[in-house]
Amino acid sequence: MSAFWTVSAVLLLYFMQDSDCSRLIYAKIGDSVILHPSQTFESMSTITWMHNMNAIMQWRSGGDAVCLGDFIGRCRLDKPTGSLLIKHLTVEDTGKYNPEIDNKILDVTELWVIKPVPKPTVSAECNNGMSVCDLTCEANITSHFGPVMYRWEAGDKLLSTNMKISLTRNNMERSFVCKLQNHVSNSSSDEVPNPIVPQGIHPAGVAVPIVVLVLFLVAVGSYMRQRNDEKQVQTVEEVHVKRSALSLKALRNNGVSLESFESGPSPSPVRKFSSAREIYLQDDEERWVQNHPEYRNLTPELREFRLHRDL
Structure with missing residues (x-):
């Protein structure tokens, strides 16, 4: 007892x-x-x-x-x-x-x-428009594993501690990993690509070329506008020079002096040069230019006109 x-x-x-x-x-x-x-x-x-x-x-x-x-x-x-x-x-x-x-x-x-946790696998289920996808972390978990915690990670970023995660177009991560953990072990799934983002085309990989292309087009447009403006200015200057040259040539042929042209009509008659004198002027033009360096930058027509006048 x-x-x-x-x-x-x-x-x-x-x-x-x-x-x-x-x-x-x-x-x-x-x-x-x-x-x-x-x-x-x-x-x-x-x-x-x-x-x-x-x-x-x-x-x-x-x-x-x-x-x-x-x-x-x-x-x-x-x-x-x-x-x-x-x-x-x-x-x-x-x-x-x-x-x-x-x-x-x-x-x-x-x-x-x-027991140590097994390696999990990931299954994906998406709607017809591929705008929403559910990823499920799957493993044969029993009571022999004790309390098991789920972790969804993208790089170093923790996304969820649930067995399932829902993705939308706002999730721009390229890939995901599911991790299982208990008090004595942990295990990770293989890296799973984001089913919504087209593989090989990362958002940054799309944005950078677009920005570069836009900058290139802006630079090309600015360069072309500058070239067009320069051509227009050059064309106007060439037309002005040609018109000035033609006017001076016409005045020379008519025996009008540059001073008479600049001061207006003169009542006194203008002397005309003979063909012999023209030949003489052409032969001495180089020597005349050397003696008058201030005329070196004049156009040929204006220089010839002043040569006739001075000689």
């Missing part, structure tokens, strides 16, 4: 423990974990570690620690501290652990042994 009441008291104490006192630890399958007592002791004479109220390790002062059940060959006790090492963890090791030291039951440590 006393044994019955002893077991009942132990069960009652176990289930009456405040859940706030328990600690939660995550560990990966195949790894090792160390469980520590919730308090320290100066000396200990007996230690018993339990898993879900089942004894898995026992030790008495002066003896060796003995691992029990599925923990044989996988556990080890640190006698000075009372900490328990468990190796080669399996999913079945998940549960509540607590030590009983010198007949004192201590706080519970909850261990959750989980």
Whole structure:
């Protein structure tokens, strides 16, 4: 009867423990974990570690620690501290652990042994106009992976923490990556191109050539307008020079002096040169120009006219 009441008291104490006192630890399958007592002791004479109220390790002062059940060959006790090492963890090791030291039951440590997350894949579903697309991060997730968090990223930018993300024409990112993460691992999908943005044509790759083309056309237009303006001015000057040359030539043929032309009609008759004199003037033109350097920049017609006048 006393044994019955002893077991009942132990069960009652176990289930009456405040859940706030328990600690939660995550560990990966195949790894090792160390469980520590919730308090320290100066000396200990007996230690018993339990898993879900089942004894898995026992030790008495002066003896060796003995691992029990599925923990044989996988556990080890640190006698000075009372900490328990468990190796080669399996999913079945998940549960509540607590030590009983010198007949004192201590706080519970909850261990959750989980699997590393798998590599996710991405599926896309778009409307007929390719203006809206839904990307879904897919993976075979079970309770053995523990709490799993989703992350959608574009470069270093976090877009969403949901399993699915909706894209519109406002999403100009070139590609996306889905990431899965739990307390012991993380994994990323392959980079997925944006189904809405045509691949190979990045918005910046379109904008830059357009800006360059516009600047080039503006520069060409300005250059052409400047050339047209210069041609018009040159044409007007050439017409003016030709008209001036023709007028001077007509005056010379009629024997009108430049002073008479500039001051108006003169009542005195104008002398005309003979053909012999013309020949003489042509032969001495070069010498006349050398003696009158101020006439060197005159047009041929005006220079010839003044040569006739001076000679």
